[in-house]
Amino acid sequence: MTYSVDIKSNEVGVYALGGLGEIGKNTYGIEYQDEIIVVDAGIKFPEDDLLGIDYVIPDYTYLVDNIDKVKALVITHGHEDHIGAIAYFLQAVNVPVYAGPLAMALIRNKLEEKQLLNRAELHEITDGSVIDFDKMSVEFFRTTHSIPDVFGVAVHTPVGTIVETGDFKFDLTPTTKQPPNLWSMARIGHDGVLLLLSDSTNAERPEWTKSEAWVAKSVNRIFDQLQHGRIIFATFASNMNRIRMATDAAIAHGRKIAVFGRSMESAMTNGRALGYLNVPDEYLLEQSQIKNVPDDELLILSTGSQGESMAALARIAEGSHKQIKLKPKDNVIFSSSPIPGNTASVNAVINKLEEGGANVIHGKLNNIHTSGHGGQEEQKLMLALMKPKFFMPIHGEYRMLKVHAGLAHELDIPTDHTFILQNGDVLALDGESTRVAGHFPAEDTYIDGSGIGDIGSVVLHDRQKLSQDGLVIVTATINLKRKEILSGPDILSRGFVYMRESGDLINEGRRVIFSTIRRVMNGKNPNESEIRQAIIDDLARYLHRETARKPMILPMLIMI
Amino acid sequence: MTYSVDIKSNEVGVYALGGLGEIGKNTYGIEYQDEIIVVDAGIKFPEDDLLGIDYVIPDYTYLVDNIDKVKALVITHGHEDHIGAIAYFLQAVNVPVYAGPLAMALIRNKLEEKQLLNRAELHEITDGSVIDFDKMSVEFFRTTHSIPDVFGVAVHTPVGTIVETGDFKFDLTPTTKQPPNLWSMARIGHDGVLLLLSDSTNAERPEWTKSEAWVAKSVNRIFDQLQHGRIIFATFASNMNRIRMATDAAIAHGRKIAVFGRSMESAMTNGRALGYLNVPDEYLLEQSQIKNVPDDELLILSTGSQGESMAALARIAEGSHKQIKLKPKDNVIFSSSPIPGNTASVNAVINKLEEGGANVIHGKLNNIHTSGHGGQEEQKLMLALMKPKFFMPIHGEYRMLKVHAGLAHELDIPTDHTFILQNGDVLALDGESTRVAGHFPAEDTYIDGSGIGDIGSVVLHDRQKLSQDGLVIVTATINLKRKEILSGPDILSRGFVYMRESGDLINEGRRVIFSTIRRVMNGKNPNESEIRQAIIDDLARYLHRETARKPMILPMLIMI
Missing domain, CATH: 3.40.50.10710 (Metallo-hydrolase/oxidoreductase)
Structure with missing residues (x-):
């Protein structure tokens, strides 16, 4: 797939590989000249229509294409939607990882399972840690959530500071005894924030989440x-x-x-x-x-x-x-x-x-649960502490991002300074103005049971189709040079119709395929893929007419 | 009334003239060596048992006794429980007044009404204003409430910073477009707060007050x-x-x-x-x-x-x-x-x-009201921003102060660093330790309709008594030297019993009084007050025995 991204040398680019328009697979990039800092490497748990898929990770193509620029993966906290894809990420882009103690322990477990631990460069950070890169630096500030060691990051760039909150609530009486670092947040805000990326999960709750x-x-x-x-x-x-x-x-x-x-x-x-x-x-x-x-x-x-x-x-x-x-x-x-x-x-x-x-x-009624994400009042507090020039709601489905943008507007962030983007959109900021500097592929990548393969959306589509109308396999042995059908065509089906009770359908189907093959073979420069496609088209049309079903049709041709 | 207050030269003294154990008449003093800064000069609206009283102000005795030390009255905002007593205050202690624009306009109205405006020295302040005195300085930081121009004050003393929040909520989307200055609060907290005095009004509401x-x-x-x-x-x-x-x-x-x-x-x-x-x-x-x-x-x-x-x-x-x-x-x-x-x-x-x-x-249900005071989550936020070494809940009845102290404990402020005091208690802090350095009189002072008088609690008690059992007036003319009763004793009553239907009671009462006067006159060195008291005692005992009532007894003796 071709794509075009053009971030100028006086601009910082900000984008999501995952996390926009969805809950999960949070992965954000901040790019200035020849440096890219990636924040989080999450997975998403599949929805019901993703059959046989264990989880979903981002498409890392853009990072792989810019592999020399990627300087670090910084982790906000140890939940699966922020670290779950770490093994896949490091296999694609092996860069140093910075994470708090709990996230790091979980990352170690994951890498060990995949026998990748010895290849990884891991650095533990804590509240107030600052990591200096050549042109950018990353500052961690403590927030609160439903696990310990949760951080937001301020990425200081020559163009301005980009803050990514990670998942957060403002739990001022946390059982972790690790309260949010309000003073750091106020200082970062006071010193100037160009762009805030903030957790939108509970944007629809007009409240302060209980401690x-x-x-x-x-x-x-x-x-x-x-x-x-x-x-x-x-x-x-x-x-x-x-x-x-x-x-x-x-x-x-x-x-x-x-x-x-x-x-x-x-x-x-x-x-x-x-x-x-x-x-x-x-x-x-x-x-x-x-x-x-x-x-x-x-x-x-x-x-x-x-x-x-x-x-x-x-x-x-x-x-x-x-x-x-x-x-x-x-x-x-x-x-x-x-x-x-x-x-x-x-x-x-x-x-x-x-x-x-x-x-x-x-x-x-029993008061035995509270969310790990801040409601509107906490999202407002984050906006008020950071007072960003520009705002980009993240971590959420479209309507949550939308409501969060509306909240920002109530805090006097102009609508045209607020960006509801999609995964793969690249926002470029020069400190004063903003523009969309392109788009890169950011489709879901599916991980199935084996835990290693990369299953594209085609496979998923197939599984869906199979689950609906079943499968029809067509076999035939063909000698193209001599324009002969040496065996078949035969038809085998699974999950489509009972073969035994559908003799006519199958026989008539075989006839359809037979004449299709003959027709293509006798055309100009016939080739295998042309025959395959013609079989699929003709048989699909015939079967749909007869049964109103659309089974997956799989020609297994032996060309000799 | 004698009292003893002893703040040492290395200590800052903090006290309330009003505002502790009550909603209203907020008036706090911060004293270091020869400087006293007073925060607010409020009234309290009378409760139902304060008959005929328009409002209640603090007893300013302590400030009058230390009049040379009082350097300023600083005002947090323009509500009656913070500025209502300004005319009385300035009549007692005429010092410069510092207030925001709205409070100042209201103060001007009040002083004009009492023809005191030309005598007052008024200074308008705004968010971030710092007023330097010889040894202390006062910094104003913007908060939010139900009117515009609301401030908390940080009083910087050589011993440490004392913060008084005034009334506040954290309304991050205020209709005033004057949001709270979180950055100032965080900076003040970060630089170190020795003692926080914070609004307890909504301490019993486990919530974030709606914007x-x-x-x-x-x-x-x-x-x-x-x-x-x-x-x-x-x-x-x-x-x-x-x-x-x-x-x-x-x-x-x-x-x-x-x-x-x-x-x-x-x-x-x-x-x-x-x-x-x-x-x-x-x-x-x-x-x-x-x-x-x-x-x-x-x-x-x-x-x-x-x-x-x-x-x-x-x-x-x-x-x-x-x-x-x-x-x-x-x-x-x-x-x-x-x-x-x-x-x-x-x-x-x-x-x-x-x-x-x-x-x-x-x-x-119609969502058409919200409180002007922050709930527990906002009180926690103030505590978290200020992170004070010591804490003193103010603005509230005892149980509110108590709950607020409990909240502070949840934010790891030790119980022995939290002070639930009463009006007139003087807390002295040397930066490390604290002690109670005495107590001064801080009873209610009552202002009745005329708006000028100072009505003590005795008067109130009287009005209460009168409203319950009425009044019995005893008149008599006495020549003490000659030990003669020249006229009377006569009895007049109002609100006690119908005179006409109680001839026996009244006549027998006159006899009781007659023998009382004779007894005292014939004793050693009789004087008027002795006779008065004896009349009250004897007649009260008699009337209570006969009627089970306790009217107010008022002897009007003419001594010739």
Whole structure:
């Protein structure tokens, strides 16, 4: 694919490889002359129509094409939508990585899994760290989110400072005891911000997101009340702050802790190793030990708060979990809210748990969840602290970006200073004016189960087609020189029609193909691909006329 | 009254003359060596048990006793609980006054009324103004509230910086277009704050107070919908921002504006003169003109949103207003929420308006009011920006101060670094440690109708007593030297018992008094006050025994 990007030497270019118009695969580039700083390397979790796809990463073509310019990958925090693609990123562009302690630990795990750790250059940063490159420098400032070690970055360029907030809320009483660095943000803003890129996730919520301290109070109150029975606490394994809260409450209430679910187990391991979780050895149980501990002295931390069918909680609810059989006095706390689309499966799990006699505590009324992203008031605070000349809402679907832009307007950022862009759009700023300096390819790249391949959108389209109307395979052996059909054409179908009950259809189809092949062979300079396409076109037309279906047609021609 | 205050030369003293344990009469002192800076000179509106009292001011004794030290009165904003006592204050301690433009205009009005304007030294300040005194300096930083020109003050002393926030919310999209100066606050905090005094009004609300911009959207939407009939808009005359919102909406919807209620009229005059209200002459009606304007082209701005019986709105509702007779198509908007205690009277006015056929729009559901004070999240933000070493919640009743102190603790300010004090307590800080350096008198001082007198708490107690059991006056003419009762004793009562139906009680009372006077006269060195007290004691005992009442007893003795 050809494309054209033209950033002038007096301009800084800013673009997203992912993260605009979507929740996920956050990857932003800031480019000045021969330097490119990349912020984050995230994945996106596939939507339901991406069949068999494990996750989605950006198309790194533009970075690969400019590989000599790329100086660093700086990481805002350790969530999958910000670091999940790190292995693929470094395989494409192997540059030094700068990340906070927790993100770095998770990155190490990922690289180790892919045997890439020894090839990577990793640098740990903290609040206030400044990394100097030749022409640009990157300053990290602490923000708050649902895990520890979360940072925004200010990229100081000769043209002006570009701030990328990362995911943030302003949690002034965080359970991490790592409050946002308001003073740094105010200083950066006071010194002048040319362009702010800010998290739009909760742009539609006209509120200040509740602090984790508020959730902690509720969780402790609930632990106070639940004197009897086990407590099963389900939340995102990625929400380290919430895990801290649950384990603290357990220990304060004399409950030992068992962990179920692979991602939760690894969160426990990482969290303890890095000191984010304060769980003494004597409080941590092996899974097999839970039967030896009285119910009212036990906390089970579990994945599956989104109703995921394979997660520990769903299996407990269904009675198919090996170690945990539901008991009538069990208490199950959902410390999460269902992501849109998951409500039905969450409800199904809740129903099964309640049918099994468990006491299920969930929902907003119990004050046991709060978002990791700031609402409008916090987005306004970020805008007020940074007071940028130009504004680019990021991290969000189109309507969220739109609302966020409207908010900025309320803070007197002119509409023509606000940019709702798409992945691959390049915004160029010279300090005074702005222009779109081109566009590069930024389609989704799909990663399937094997975890290595790069599956294009064509494959996905195929899977979709297959899932709808099935597959028709056409085989034939052809000698083009002698214009002979040596065998076939034969037809094999899967997921289309029952072969046995469709003899006429198949036979007539074979006749169609036979005459197609003959027609093309007898034309001018016939070649294989011409024959293939003609078979597809003619057979598709015939089958659609007869069945109103559009199966995938796959000619397997042997040319001899 | 004697008292002892001992602030050492290496200490800064901080105290409240009013504002602690109450909403109102905010007056704080910051004292270093021979300099005292006073912040605000507010009144408090009397509670129901203060009969006949118009308002309450602090006892200025301590400042008068230290009059040579007092260098300035600095004003945070123009609300009555911060400037209402200015005339009394300057009569007690005539020092230069520093205030923002709106507060200064209101102060000028007040001083002019009392013919004190020519004696006062007034200095206008703005955001960022710094006033240098010999040893201390005062820096103003802009905050947001329900009127324009609202400031917090940082008093820089050789011992450290003391910050007094004034009333505040963090309204990042204020209709005033005067956003809070976050950068100054962050800089002051970063440079080090020894002690923060912060507004506790909404300490019990675990939220971020909604912006005026949010109210403005609702008000505009309501104006859109109300195509027919007059709109009567009732709010606090002190809420200049809301008045701006209503007048802007009226003009945008082609409605002319008439103003009713003395305080609302003066708000309109001040607001227009200072540019806070943008109401062109052709949009402003004389009260008498409203009958000449079509109903759907009219906005009536009115006082009485708290159901005050004498205010314009109550009189409209009752049908006793001269110019405004309620019409069935009238729309009445209450852009306020009832102050606790006023709910019943507000409801009564609403009922009458609705009985009269008006469409009444009120309450939270309509999103037409928001507080001028920040909730917990904003109080936390102030604490996080200032990160003070010590903390003293102000502006609030005891339980609000208590909750605010708890919030500070969540932000890691140790409990023993937080001070919930009372008016008159002197906190002394040497930069490292703190101690209570004494206490001065800080009782309420009552201002009654005439507006000049100083009515002590005794008078109030009397009024209370009178209102309960009435008054018994005892008259007698006595010659002490000759130990003779020349006339009386006679008894006159008001509000106690019907004289006519209580002949026995009165006669027996006279006998009691007669023997009391004789007994005291015949004792050692009798004097008038001894006789007075004895009459009160004996008659009170007798009357209480006979009637179970405790009227006020007032001996009027003529000694010859």
